[in-house]
Amino acid sequence: MRHWLLKSEPDVFSFADLKKRPRKTEPWNGVRNYQVRNMMRDEMAVGDLGFFYHSSCPQPGIAGVVKIVREAYPDPTQFDPSSEYFDAGSKPEAPRWLMVDVRWEADFKRFVSLDDLRADPALADLLILRRGNRLSITGVTDVHWRRICQLGGL
Numbered sequence: 001m002r003h004w005l006l007k008s009e010p011d012v013f014s015f016a017d018l019k020k021r022p023r024k025t026e027p028w029n030g031v032r033n034y035q036v037r038n039m040m041r042d043e044m045a046v047g048d049l050g051f052f053y054h055s056s057c058p059q060p061g062i063a064g065v066v067k068i069v070r071e072a073y074p075d076p077t078q079f080d081p082s083s084e085y086f087d088a089g090s091k092p093e094a095p096r097w098l099m100v101d102v103r104w105e106a107d108f109k110r111f112v113s114l115d116d117l118r119a120d121p122a123l124a125d126l127l128i129l130r131r132g133n134r135l136s137i138t139g140v141t142d143v144h145w146r147r148i149c150q151l152g153g154l
Contacts, residue, residue, distance in 0.1 A: 002043060003140040004050035005128055006066065006102065015052045015063035015104075024104035028137075029075045030085045031097060036137045040072040040098050043139075049105060051140065051148060053128070061113035062148060070101035109153025122147045 006028060008014065018026050031037055048068040054060055074095035077085035090096040117123050127138040140148070 002048045003145040005053050005138050005140050006050045007053045007055040007136045009056045010054040019104045025101055027099045027101050029077050029099045036135055037098050039137055040100050044068050044100055046071055059113060061111055063111060064107045065105040066102040067105045068100050069103045072098040072100050075099040112148055112151045116151055
């Protein structure tokens with residue numbers, strides 16, 4: 001099993017929104033980065049766990065844990081001209097963009113802020129803390145996973 005960190009802007013889709021969805025499940029759509037697409041396609045598997053990270057907001061950080069519940073499949077928003085994620089160059093017979101389904105798994109007892117992550121020496125080499133890293137999904141090592149879960153009260 002692998003671990004991930006998945007970013008979402010809470011004013012677009014938050015961890016609380018995920019919990020309100022039927023079966024607490026939602027497609028992780030709108031990814032338009034080839035590196036992230038390839039991770040979803042080649043590395044993510046059903047049963048993997050991820051941190052749900054709120055980004056681009058006054059208090060960025062990790063709200064809780066999600067589980068990957070469906071392997072990568074074509075993202076239908078790429079074919080929808082009314083979608084902000086429409087890609088005119090992508091064709092149904094050869095889709096460019098994929099998504100996975102995630103399900104709420106657990107709340108953190110304590111929100112783990114970006115400042116908390118930066119302040120912890122055990123997390124110094126966490127991918128999200130690297131300068132210039134703007135990927136919406138990154139891998140998380142087992143050591144980092146355990147430490148962040150401790151910070152979150154799990």
